[in-house]
Amino acid sequence: MITTIAGGVGAARLLAGLVQVVPPRELEAIVNVGDDLVLHGLSISPDLDTVTYTLAGAINPETGWGLVDESWQARSMLDMYGGVSWFGLGDRDLGTHLYRTQRLAEGADLVTITREIASAWNLELSILPASCDPLRTMVTLAEDDPEGTDTPPLPAGTEISFQEYFVQRHHGVPVSSVRIAGVADARPSPGVIESICDSEFIIVAPSNPIVSIEPVLAIPGVREAVSARRSQVIAISPIVAGAALKGPADRMLTELGHEASVVGVARLYREFSGTFVIDVADAAHAPEIEALGMRCVVTPTVMKTPALAAELGQSILDAMRGNS
Amino acid sequence: MITTIAGGVGAARLLAGLVQVVPPRELEAIVNVGDDLVLHGLSISPDLDTVTYTLAGAINPETGWGLVDESWQARSMLDMYGGVSWFGLGDRDLGTHLYRTQRLAEGADLVTITREIASAWNLELSILPASCDPLRTMVTLAEDDPEGTDTPPLPAGTEISFQEYFVQRHHGVPVSSVRIAGVADARPSPGVIESICDSEFIIVAPSNPIVSIEPVLAIPGVREAVSARRSQVIAISPIVAGAALKGPADRMLTELGHEASVVGVARLYREFSGTFVIDVADAAHAPEIEALGMRCVVTPTVMKTPALAAELGQSILDAMRGNS
Numbered sequence: 001m002i003t004t005i006a007g008g009v010g011a012a013r014l015l016a017g018l019v020q021v022v023p024p025r026e027l028e029a030i031v032n033v034g035d036d037l038v039l040h041g042l043s044i045s046p047d048l049d050t051v052t053y054t055l056a057g058a059i060n061p062e063t064g065w066g067l068v069d070e071s072w073q074a075r076s077m078l079d080m081y082g083g084v085s086w087f088g089l090g091d092r093d094l095g096t097h098l099y100r101t102q103r104l105a106e107g108a109d110l111v112t113i114t115r116e117i118a119s120a121w122n123l124e125l126s127i128l129p130a131s132c133d134p135l136r137t138m139v140t141l142a143e144d145d146p147e148g149t150d151t152p153p154l155p156a157g158t159e160i161s162f163q164e165y166f167v168q169r170h171h172g173v174p175v176s177s178v179r180i181a182g183v184a185d186a187r188p189s190p191g192v193i194e195s196i197c198d199s200e201f202i203i204v205a206p207s208n209p210i211v212s213i214e215p216v217l218a219i220p221g222v223r224e225a226v227s228a229r230r231s232q233v234i235a236i237s238p239i240v241a242g243a244a245l246k247g248p249a250d251r252m253l254t255e256l257g258h259e260a261s262v263v264g265v266a267r268l269y270r271e272f273s274g275t276f277v278i279d280v281a282d283a284a285h286a287p288e289i290e291a292l293g294m295r296c297v298v299t300p301t302v303m304k305t306p307a308l309a310a311e312l313g314q315s316i317l318d319a320m321r322g323n324s
Numbered sequence: 325m326i327t328t329i330a331g332g333v334g335a336a337r338l339l340a341g342l343v344q345v346v347p348p349r350e351l352e353a354i355v356n357v358g359d360d361l362v363l364h365g366l367s368i369s370p371d372l373d374t375v376t377y378t379l380a381g382a383i384n385p386e387t388g389w390g391l392v393d394e395s396w397q398a399r400s401m402l403d404m405y406g407g408v409s410w411f412g413l414g415d416r417d418l419g420t421h422l423y424r425t426q427r428l429a430e431g432a433d434l435v436t437i438t439r440e441i442a443s444a445w446n447l448e449l450s451i452l453p454a455s456c457d458p459l460r461t462m463v464t465l466a467e468d469d470p471e472g473t474d475t476p477p478l479p480a481g482t483e484i485s486f487q488e489y490f491v492q493r494h495h496g497v498p499v500s501s502v503r504i505a506g507v508a509d510a511r512p513s514p515g516v517i518e519s520i521c522d523s524e525f526i527i528v529a530p531s532n533p534i535v536s537i538e539p540v541l542a543i544p545g546v547r548e549a550v551s552a553r554r555s556q557v558i559a560i561s562p563i564v565a566g567a568a569l570k571g572p573a574d575r576m577l578t579e580l581g582h583e584a585s586v587v588g589v590a591r592l593y594r595e596f597s598g599t600f601v602i603d604v605a606d607a608a609h610a611p612e613i614e615a616l617g618m619r620c621v622v623t624p625t626v627m628k629t630p631a632l633a634a635e636l637g638q639s640i641l642d643a644m645r646g647n648s
Contacts, residue, residue: 041365041425056562071397081444084426091415095401101365102408120405 003199004029005226007212008047009064009246010238010303011205012054015125018197018203019055021317028195032207033110033129034215036134036138036178036295037163039087043104044096046163048129049096049116049213056121064246067092086168087151103196111189128195133186137162137211142255144177145169162211172250175255177212183218196225201320204235206301208249209268210256217272229270234275234320236301236312237262241281245302263288275319277301277312295319327523328353329550331536334562334571334627335389335529336378339449340484341633343379345641348448352519354398356531357434357453358461358504358539361487363411364422367428370487371536372438372453373420378640381447384414388570391416398478410474410492435513450531451581452519461486461535466500466579469493495572499579502516502534507542518629520549525644528559532573533592534580541596551596557597558644560625561634565605569626570608587612599643601636602626 002022003120004027011170015029032047053059053067056112060066070090077167078085089097090175096117110119110132118127123161148154149166152161165171179269196202207213225231240323242261244250250260257279262278269276279301289296297319303309326346328339330353338458339353362427370389377383379393384390394414402409413421422469427437434456442451456596464483466472471477475492483503489495520526531537540548550557566585574584582588590613593600600618601611603625613620621643627633 006495038365038454039426041362041367041429042422044363071395072416073395073415074418074422077416078422081419081441083419083423083591089422091395091397091418094398094415094418095405095407097362098366098398098413099402099405099407102363117405171595199347 001026001028001195001199002201003195004201004203004205005213006031006205007048007207007296008032008050008055010036011047011061011207011212012051013303013309014203014205014236014308014312016054017303017311017313018123020310020314021313024194024285027125028128028199028218029125030128030130030189030195031114032212032215033131034135034183034211035162035166036135037087039084039089039163041101041200042089042094043101044087045100045110045114045129045318048117048127049093051127052114052118052121052123055118055123055125055127055308063088067088079106087163088167092270109189109274111191128191129220130192130222131186132189134182135186135215135219136181137215138179138181139165139175139211140177140179144173147174153194166211166247171251175252178217178252178256183215186219186222188219188222192219193221193225196222199232200232201232202229203316204233204269204273206236206245208238208244208247208252209265210249210252223272224298230272231274232320233273234297234316235265235273236270236277236316237265237282238280239265240279240302246316251313261285263292266292266294277316277319288318304318325350325352325523326525326527327519327521327629328369328527328529329537329540330355330375330529331531332356332359332374333378333470335371335536336375336383337561337627337633338636339375340378340528340630341481341627341635341637342640343449344630344634345637349601351449352452353449353452354452354516354519354540356536356539357455358459358507358535359486359490361406361411361485361493363413363487365425366413366418367425368421369409369424369434369438369453372441372451373417373558376438376442376445376447377509379442379449379451380555382445390414398494408546411487412491413577419440420557428517433513451515452515454516455510455543456513457580459510459539460505460507460545461539462503462505463499463535464491464501466498467572469497486527486534490535490572495575499576502538502580504542507539508544509545512546512629516543517545519620520546520553523556525556525558526553528557528593528597528642529564529637530569530574531591532562532568532571534573547596554596555598556644558601558621558640559589559594559597560640561589561603564603564626585609587616590616592619601643602638634644 145154162275285294299315577584610620623639
């Protein structure tokens with residue numbers, strides 16, 4: 001088995017590349033749940049759904065989240081009522097949240113429910129929520145956020161949930177700190193530690209280091225288990241030429257005192273990852289990565305097409321199986 | 325003000341008739357909440373929604389419940405997952421439940437939320453949930469219910485919720501008793517007692533006496549308030565020629581030891597209703613009604629069209645304003 005520590009879109013694309021070069025049954029994804037939220041009474045797991053929908057070939061290609069062939073009737077009604085509609089709940093997507101919420105109410109755990117959902121989509125790879133306990137990534141604003149068209153003003157120092165930052169405020173406000181609420185008491189889902197310990201190697205997907213990867217590593221026991229296998233860990237930089245391909249990873253790194261570069265990410269990952277993959281655009285930084293004590297792999301990492309994602313997957317395989 | 329004690333479809337049709345002959349601002353409906361349920365984490369109030377959607381002219385004319393121009397994308401996904409889908413949640417209808425659930429989570433009460441929803445539909449009549457406290461009409465099965473295509477078998481004596489009886493099992497199994505769970509501790513919504521005490525007169529809609537009207541009357545203080553105004557109470561029989569126009573009222577009456585006839589309903593209502601309206605098909609029973617101490621009004625009560633509903637509304641007005 002090959003284990004991947006995964007956030008949302010970037011991880012989903014990498015996994016969609018890997019299934020082209022590895023039998024899907026040999027892949028397991030441990031997925032961030034720090035972005036999860038309860039909205040309108042529904043339990044929503046954005047990263048789990050993005051991975052599932054992408055691997056099912058059902059992701060909305062225009063948005064990178066949600067389902068293809070989506071309709072928005074429920075949302076139109078919510079708008080008519082003046083309700084909370086900043087989190088885009090399509091009608092088909094709602095079916096997933098309704099199912100998850102009902103099953104949780106029946107006493108099923110998130111591992112079981114995630115497996116059931118993946119099975120309904122005929123997925124062969126294993127998708128594991130990092131924890132069944134409620135984790136919530138919280139973000140503290142570094143500056144006053146003025147009133148928006150549909151958001152109230154918030155003073156600097158206010159702590160809001162990740163989705164309020166990311167979706168409602170379009171990650172447009174600087175951040176002074178990130179806290180993963182509930183993580184001290186959280187347990188890794190059954191199978192997570194085993195997956196890390198027993199896998200052939202571990203991939204850290206090109207996801208946001210602070211709000212996608214860290215909420216997985218911060219679960220007690222996970223970082224230690226990954227670190228113990230450092231020589232069998234390969235991380236892919238989500239930063240290319242100083243910028244995030246998607247989302248606020250570059251700004252967040254800077255705001256939190258890190259460097260928004262492959263070197264900055266490598267510094268965060270060096271303790272637990274023996275190999276670091278950077279894009280060809282960053283080839284000049286390879287000596288700095290090596291100087292941090294990581295093996296550096298330079299290869300195209302921008303997954304604009306499924307074929308490019310498969311090539312990145314093959315490069316990872318080659319690096320970890322000694323063919324590089 | 326004219327106050328109507330209301331269940332779902334029959335009450336909604338009567339109210340839609342009344343607004344044609346009375347200024348809507350002079351109408352208040354006190355609506356049953358015993359059918360309410362939480363499903364998939366969503367707070368659903370079927371009778372409130374049926375009244376609201378009907379008065380808004382947005383009810384699905386084919387089903388008598390739910391919204392017109394409805395789509396079923398969320399339900400299709402639930403079916404794909406093998407989830408609970410017996411309760412028909414259309415995509416537009418889901419918007420209402422999402423809004424209600426979110427507002428409840430924010431701390432708003434059901435009276436406020438119901439008013440907000442009615443306002444969004446531009447309704448002028450007042451729609452009041454009978455209680456903001458959780459009432460649940462529970463039904464005990466008189467016989468074994470064999471396994472259905474999507475329902476597990478249940479032995480006689482099992483108590484299930486009203487919606488499990490009505491929707492999931494298509495009210496096809498005999499009932500030995502009905503219990504309104506939570507009613508002893510429930511309080512009438514703010515305004516309910518005032519509405520009953522201060523109104524010009526009180527209409528008891530042609531709804532199921534046992535599972536629509538009784539859960540309103542059983543809330544502490546309501547039956548007493550209605551009874552105190554007995555001479556100003558007019559009830560319309562939901563039974564015509566021994567049968568319910570919709571739903572299981574006739575069978576339920578028989579199963580619970582009452583008579584499935586206008587006389588059987590009159591016996592249940594005589595203590596608190598001075599006037600009883602029966603259909604022309606039941607004219608022969610008028611002397612029996614009068615013998616029970618109720619004034620009997622004989623008029624067409626079957627609201628096949630909006631015009632017929634308006635005529636019934638006018639007959640009620642005439643009866644209570646002395647023009648009959």
